[in-house]
Amino acid sequence: MSYTRVLRCRKCGQEYPIKPMNLCELCLSPLEVTYDYQAMRGAVSREKFASGPISMWRYKDLLPVEDDVIDIGTGYTPLTKATNLGKELGLEQLYIKNDGVNPTYSFKDRPVSTGVTKAREFGFKAVACASTGNLAASVAAHAAKARMKAYVFVPSNTEPGKLVGAAIYGPTLVVVKGSYDDVNRLCSTLAQRYKWGFININLRPYYAEGSKTLAYEVVEQLGWRAPDCVVYPVGSGLSFTRIWKGLGELAMLGLTGPVNTHMYLVQAAGASPIVNAFQSGSQHVNPVIPNTVATSIAMGNPADGYYALKIARESEGGACAVTDEELIAGMKLLAQTEGIFAEATGGAVIASLKKLAAAGTIKKDQVTVAYITGAGPRSQEVVSDIVKPFVVEPNLESFEKVLGNEITK
Numbered sequence: 001m002s003y004t005r006v007l008r009c010r011k012c013g014q015e016y017p018i019k020p021m022n023l024c025e026l027c028l029s030p031l032e033v034t035y036d037y038q039a040m041r042g043a044v045s046r047e048k049f050a051s052g053p054i055s056m057w058r059y060k061d062l063l064p065v066e067d068d069v070i071d072i073g074t075g076y077t078p079l080t081k082a083t084n085l086g087k088e089l090g091l092e093q094l095y096i097k098n099d100g101v102n103p104t105y106s107f108k109d110r111p112v113s114t115g116v117t118k119a120r121e122f123g124f125k126a127v128a129c130a131s132t133g134n135l136a137a138s139v140a141a142h143a144a145k146a147r148m149k150a151y152v153f154v155p156s157n158t159e160p161g162k163l164v165g166a167a168i169y170g171p172t173l174v175v176v177k178g179s180y181d182d183v184n185r186l187c188s189t190l191a192q193r194y195k196w197g198f199i200n201i202n203l204r205p206y207y208a209e210g211s212k213t214l215a216y217e218v219v220e221q222l223g224w225r226a227p228d229c230v231v232y233p234v235g236s237g238l239s240f241t242r243i244w245k246g247l248g249e250l251a252m253l254g255l256t257g258p259v260n261t262h263m264y265l266v267q268a269a270g271a272s273p274i275v276n277a278f279q280s281g282s283q284h285v286n287p288v289i290p291n292t293v294a295t296s297i298a299m300g301n302p303a304d305g306y307y308a309l310k311i312a313r314e315s316e317g318g319a320c321a322v323t324d325e326e327l328i329a330g331m332k333l334l335a336q337t338e339g340i341f342a343e344a345t346g347g348a349v350i351a352s353l354k355k356l357a358a359a360g361t362i363k364k365d366q367v368t369v370a371y372i373t374g375a376g377p378r379s380q381e382v383v384s385d386i387v388k389p390f391v392v393e394p395n396l397e398s399f400e401k402v403l404g405n406e407i408t409k
């Protein structure tokens, strides 16, 4: 049983029944799932969530799915207090939400869980996606669990590790000679031609909703309190908008007080069209050609950029871009203070956090959550220079000679 009502256009408000579609027929703006919050109010409670499964599905009442869901163990990832990193940056209430420990090593398992569940409900025999790598792995894994056929499309610059990470689940893997934006264009054409559930195209409104659990979990883990500041990496901007929606829903349902969260979005300087718009005071996100090692967020023409920008402004948050050099330093800093190996995207979050704290924008006593959305083994190439081992003969003399002053006495 679900509280899902209709799809509604974010711009003109036109409503459509629950079916596979993502753009308004009148104004071509994105559609969003709406719910019967009145009915939901009586049914949900903190206690009910707490007694649910230890996964994102404890919040099923707030998601657009029926009872039979595809569960590969996604969500309920750790929220750890980052005392060491906090000391380095001068923040006393810093938390890391580590979504790199999801089944396919990124937060994408959340939206894909709702997207593929919906694809099966709609009766699709095949699912598909346009991906920079992480989404491909997640869609392939969920399709395997659902015993559905998967077609996953990635650009030709995708790291070898991400190709293996998708191929292992047995999808039809297609490498497109071009950038992510080219992959996306090709997939939009294919979505009109074949009866496939394209997770981030014709199923996008349902896919989007799974990311609300990024907000629900953090609020529950903080003891039913919304954070003062959120720092989150954006590619298309979609998941950033759903964290905001999730926070708003909890307040509307009376599960938290009013939301005063400042939303900070992060991009890599080599692909920062939303940050550019924020800084220039513009409402319009001008496309760029991406060039960064943070491939998961290397999107030149972000589909939800306009809405992400609006939330960064309305929440009195901000937008921050960091260079590849800075984000690689961010990866090392996080690993060496908190023992968490994040992918390059996570390095961008930490490097941005450092800037925001140094500038006094994020204050030391604000409860701040930095989201790590993907795990480091996916970005090994960018930090491979870190490996500088001492090479010794298998005897004591050699060990002491080679290590010298490195030996703690």
Ligand SMILES: *Cc1c(COP(=O)(O)O)cnc(C)c1O
Binding pocket: 106, 107, 108, 134, 135, 233, 234, 235, 236, 237, 238, 239, 240, 296, 297, 343, 345, 373, 374
């Ligand atoms: C996809 C992705 C993002 C960005 O998500 P959007 O919703 O497209 O903005 C951030 N981090 C990682 C690791 C991702 O895979």
Ligand SMILES: [Zn+2]
Binding pocket: 009, 010, 011, 012, 013, 014, 024, 025, 026, 027, 028, 029
């Ligand atoms: Zn419309």
